[in-house]
Amino acid sequence: MATPPPLEDTLIQGYRQLASRAERRRIDVELRVLDVALSTVLALLSLPLQLAIAGAILLTDGRPALYRGQRVGRAGRFFTINKFRTLRRGAEDRLGPYLGHELVERTQAEYTPVGRWLKASQLDELPQLWNVLQGDMSLVGPRPIRPRFFAELTTDIPAYWQRLVVQPGLTGFAQMRRGYETSMEEKLAHDLEWIADRNVRLYLRTLAATGWRVLLQSVGRR
Numbered sequence: 001m002a003t004p005p006p007l008e009d010t011l012i013q014g015y016r017q018l019a020s021r022a023e024r025r026r027i028d029v030e031l032r033v034l035d036v037a038l039s040t041v042l043a044l045l046s047l048p049l050q051l052a053i054a055g056a057i058l059l060t061d062g063r064p065a066l067y068r069g070q071r072v073g074r075a076g077r078f079f080t081i082n083k084f085r086t087l088r089r090g091a092e093d094r095l096g097p098y099l100g101h102e103l104v105e106r107t108q109a110e111y112t113p114v115g116r117w118l119k120a121s122q123l124d125e126l127p128q129l130w131n132v133l134q135g136d137m138s139l140v141g142p143r144p145i146r147p148r149f150f151a152e153l154t155t156d157i158p159a160y161w162q163r164l165v166v167q168p169g170l171t172g173f174a175q176m177r178r179g180y181e182t183s184m185e186e187k188l189a190h191d192l193e194w195i196a197d198r199n200v201r202l203y204l205r206t207l208a209a210t211g212w213r214v215l216l217q218s219v220g221r222r
Contacts, residue, residue: 028166031203035139038207039132050126053084053118061088061112066127071144074167079136081144082127086115121217122210128170140198140206141169142191153184160188166195171210 054065067085069092070078087095091110095103111119118124131137137144142163145153153160173190174182194202 025198027199030200031138031140031198032135034200034203035132038139039129043129043133046126046129049123050084053114053123053126056114057085057112060114061085067092070147071168072147072150072164073136073144074164076164078147079131079134079144081136082131084115084118084124084127086111086119086124088112122214125170132170136167138167138169139171140203141166141172141194143172143175144168157185157188159192160184162195163188163191166198171206173206176206176209176213 057065064085067083067087068080069083071081073079087107087110091107095106095110115124128137132139145163145168150160173194174187177190
């Protein structure tokens with residue numbers, strides 16, 4: 001007897017059909033051109049920093065330097081996200097069942113010394129520039145989420161599937177305006193605002209605000 005697919009796969013398959021029917025706008029092509037151009041420049045400029053961060057992780061906590069995990073992308077397509085590892089090995093298994101405020105609290109005990117600074121400065125996200133170049137992500141959009149949590153949230157928040165209409169982002173409205181402990185409903189409201197109003201001006205403004213915040217947090221955490 002064949003093993004049935006996981007519940008999250010079944011749910012995502014259904015929402016994938018809804019998301020794929022959403023009309024692609026001209027702005028999506030324009031934003032993709034900007035994604036490729038800007039992420040190429042940022043990836044090259046930050047390469048020495050990325051190598052230094054990887055070296056620091058390997059020296060202080062061993063392998064691996066990168067964390068790779070499955071996420072849900074546009075139209076429900078799964079992809080592998082890249083981040084610098086900020087947590088102790090095996091932390092994802094220990095934190096797997098938790099979401100929201102409880103996840104934030106339990107994560108505090110899992111940070112490595114370098115990882116805590118990386119997370120606070122958001123420099124752990126730098127490897128996602130390669131996800132942007134591969135076409136899995138955009139520089140701006142709703143943050144990508146694990147399949148398991150997507151399945152839970154679409155059950156609790158019916159409109160949550162609408163995040164699949166655009167590429168997930170390295171940064172976004174919800175991240176710039178609210179913190180990690182903000183409710184998923186409030187974060188979704190900001191994500192849907194981006195989806196409805198996305199344009200080049202908002203894209204560039206969000207990137208500029210993100211860059212400024214990362215700079216302040218990086219300096220402030222030294």
